[in-house]
Amino acid sequence: MSEGRVAVTGTPGTGKTSATTLLDVTVIHLNDLIREAGLWTERDADRDSLVADLEAVREAVGDWTGVAESHLAHHLDADRVVVLRCHPDTLEERLRERGASEEEATENAESEALDVILSEAVERHGVENVYEVDTTDRTPAEVAAEIEAVIAGNREPSAGDVDFIDYL
Template sequence: MRLGVTGTPGTGKTTATDLVESDLDVVHLNEMVREEGLYTEVDEERDSVVADLEAVATRLEGRDDVILESHLAHHLDLDAVVVLRCEPTELEGRLRDRGASAAKAEENAESEALDVILSEAVDRHGRNSVYEIDTTDRPPAAVAEEIEAVIAGELEPSAGTVDFTDYL
């Protein structure tokens, strides 16, 4: 199985996937992109890099028993996608606690409220391959258990079940 765990920055992807107990290897794509130079440019203003998704896909060829973790994971070929979600006000707080600027935290919170990553995941993979998990008031271990349930085939796809539009 090739599973993507994606979501807006701050939803808990890295923390949860580090706790998943599975035979699947976890690949933290953002780390891999930076460490292996799989990017096309550096955005100094945003303190980020622009990933070269073709290079990432090439690097991952033949890796099938894997969890790909990143806010970009849903742009790759996957068997299933887990989209972690978080209430936008909570998300803003998490990002500010991590040192994000007010503008960057607000931008990500608005993206979360607008379902940007969920929409992209459904557009690329179809509603029947996408699972949503609301991480707002859940401990990371509980989120990891739900990811494990997706891997085990114990859950039905759930795209469109989380709604944060009231934030807007």
Template sequence: MRVVVTGTPGTGKTTATERVAADLDLDVVHLNRLVKDEGLWTERDDERDTLVVDLDAARDELGDWDGIVESHLAHHFEADRVVVLRCRPDVLEQRLLDRGEAEAKARENRESEALDVILGEAVEFHGEESVYEIDTTDRDPDAVADDIAAVVAGEREPSAGTVDFIDYL
């Protein structure tokens, strides 16, 4: 079973999937770490202080994977189920600022979250029947991890478009 966990930076993918890995004894790939460790990028985006990921090289590196891949780019990979973590944009912006991100980056991600950018891509690439949206606002990481585990176990119905953050633009 291949499950990707995607979502705007700050929705809590790394935090929640670390707990799922511990609870379920599953392999979890944190793609951002793999990209850095293996040099799977093409250039540095100095303005955004990020690396431009080489998705083909990342696909090759992952090979015939099983378990969970976590990243805001994870929905670009083939998968059986696609979890999209969501967070109310003002809360998301604050989480990013608390994590030490630059104001411009926090604001950009707040706007992207309000516009459903990643959810839209996930549905476009995989179809609504494969997408599971989980709102992490006001929920602790263990509760989010339980919801992801329920997707892995096949105990949740697909859901997309269940949150509406457009008023937070």
């Protein structure tokens, strides 16, 4: 596998952590780093989440190589960005199973249907550096294999291939 910086991002519940833990490369789990190193500015009580200090996160990871994984990973400088996608109905179900509130599950499903993270990734990194992977009916090992193909340069950019507008 070629060295470089690959951001694996996506709406919460798309399978980022499950897939990246199977990779045979250095993986920075940004959410753990943010929590453990205190790289946040406030706690969002409504969403029961931390608001990351993205400048502090960028500084903490420094000149990194490997894979950075988080719904915020596309905010880092990266050579390639893998956006994991999941059908909003399945995503809602996954989030509820993880204990998310009904409001949180619905909000994330709507964000997924509206391509929020994909749009941010394309805006920051360019369509030629973004790769979508639909995780809806794939195992973590199958998703990891897709990520490995991106890392190795064996997959073409694919932003805009996945469409969940039917959900809305």
